[in-house]
Amino acid sequence: MGYGPSGVYILDMKGKTIIHRAYRRDAPASTTVSDRFTRLVLEAEEENIKPVFLHNDINYMWIRYNNLFIVGTSALNANAMMVFAFLYKLAEVLTHYFRELEEESIKDNFVVTYELLDEMIDNGYPQTTEYKVLREYIKSESHRLQQEEEQQAVVPISVSNAVSWRSEGIKYKKNEVFLDVIERLNLLVASNGNVLRSEILGVLKMRTLLSGMPELKLGLNDKLLFEATGRQTRGKAIELEDIKFHQCVRLARFENDRTISFIPPDGEFELMSYRLNTHVKPLxxxxxxxxxxxxxxxxxxxxxxxxxxxxxxxxxxxxxxxxxxxxxxxxxxxxxxxxxxxxxxxxxxxxxxxxxxxxxxxxxxxxxxxxxxxxxxxxxxxxxxxxxxxxxYFTVSGIQVRYLKIIEKSGYQALPWVRYITQNGDYQIRML
Structure with a gap:
């Protein structure tokens, strides 16, 4: 799995550190990071600039967001993808808190930024990274640090249990789930009609308005599912590639029997994405x-x-x-x-x-x-x-939602709504 960042540093456009937090002993000093970043990124030739670089046994991983550079460091065998995912998630959370993430918003909110850096990562391992959970006990309006005896009472259950992306006690008068299956078609066609390149990029977007802590099960016309279970399908079965899931999906369950089972976040989120390299005639x-x-x-x-x-x-x-x-x-x-x-x-x-x-x-x-x-x-x-x-009401691949089951201990009935949409991606037809 590898380690996460030993330190996180937010720099201005000149490479000067605005704020940083060290999580392990191998985290370099902020002046060292500023110096290395200035020399190896800001003053380097464009072709030599890399998003990951090693200097004096320290790995540097960075992203740019508006007029800021957000840098993660590690002297150990860091999982680069984990670090980058965290840096982008940090930028997303700070944007939620400050509306606009830029140099001035960090300088105006040092206390809240430090609180978020402390809550979102522990010893280099990402912890709570969902804004909806963090906002329950880190209030950007008040900037007040609570007394030690008060803190245990305000930390939501969702932080201590396995479902960090969802809070307890959510209630709706009408329980509903909206699922959009959106496919974008990338296509390049020669002037004689021969398809030179075709690719389908799909995404399943959800909006859940559900009370309690519901368990959802989603069934697709997945070819590998039918083969694994020995079942027959009347219609078309498709073979999905490059599947990526939201963290709420139980990956072990999916790898075992191709069942998509999850406790969803509240509100809007992207459940999964996929790709299909398949021959598609021009729509x-x-x-x-x-x-x-x-x-x-x-x-x-x-x-x-x-x-x-x-x-x-x-x-x-x-x-x-x-x-x-x-x-x-x-x-x-x-x-x-x-x-x-x-x-x-x-x-x-x-x-x-x-x-x-x-x-x-x-x-x-x-x-x-x-x-x-x-x-x-x-x-x-x-x-x-x-x-x-x-x-x-149309998909290029023929993907179908076979069922969407909603199970909650109180036994309420919920209405699932499913829509299919096909859009153009990079869709081109040559004239000659």
Missing amino acids: IWVESRVEHLSSSKLELVVKAKSQFKTRSIANNVQILIPVPNDAASPNFKTTIGLVKYDPTQDSIVWTLKQFQGQKEYMLRASFTLPSVASEDRNRFQKIPIRLIFEIP
Whole structure:
């Protein structure tokens, strides 16, 4: 597993330490960190700057946040990913407390920052890192340190038990769970329709409004689950890759029988993310051709076809078609949507509020060109067409939530709501 940071240091843009906390004896002095960081990062050549570096047997790991550098150090075999995860979590928590995390907000809140540094890490090991739990007993408004005899009473149970991300005593009049399955499609397609690259990046986002300490169980149409349990599936089973879970998920249970079991945080959080490298045909296919290109005129014909099922509708579709950088006097003809010329992007932007499945539309565009052609006038045909869209109630991968069970000792009934959304990622179609 490795060690966490032996010390955490927050530096200004000149490399001077604003505040620091040493957690183990191997933590270097703040002046040493400031000196090393200034020489090896701020004054170094750009190609030599690294997020992790070793100097005099001390490992330095750092991130930049606004006008601050947040640095973690360790002389031992530190787990770099753990350190970086903590540094980003620290920045997130401080932002919650101060609204804006910057040099002035740290200088105005030394007491609270020290309290948070003490509570969030112990002997180099991250402890409580959830803002909703920390705010129960570290109040940014009051900055008051409580007496030793009072402290035992105010520390919430969630800090001492295994569920540090959720407080006890949460109550709602109406218990509900909202689950969004969002997939982004990265796609690169050649002008002849051959898919050169396709990748699906998925995320499951939840919003839980549940009383007590509920146990949730989520079932997906996971191919490995069906294979492990010997069950048959009527529909499509998918094989998820690069799965990452929120800390609330019981990893041992998942590795054992692919069951996603967890006690959720209160409110919004990201339950899991995944990736799929799979061949996907373009959901929206666009082709363009130059019908007339002379020294004084350009005419383009653009066809857009939706290749998903008729019952689905893509919303807020934008098709960005490149044109020469010296084009002028735009003129457009289309039976649907709005078209505008965006000279800042050297593109036509064709906007369709709704694009139903299995439909095809056409756009004709003409421009005048200066009689003296620029050297790179034809370069626009080498720039790919880009698309922006969102398709609700639809997933590219075919992932399905088979069940979402909510169990709580009081026995209340809760309503789960599930939505599916597909969005564009880096979606490009080549013109040539």
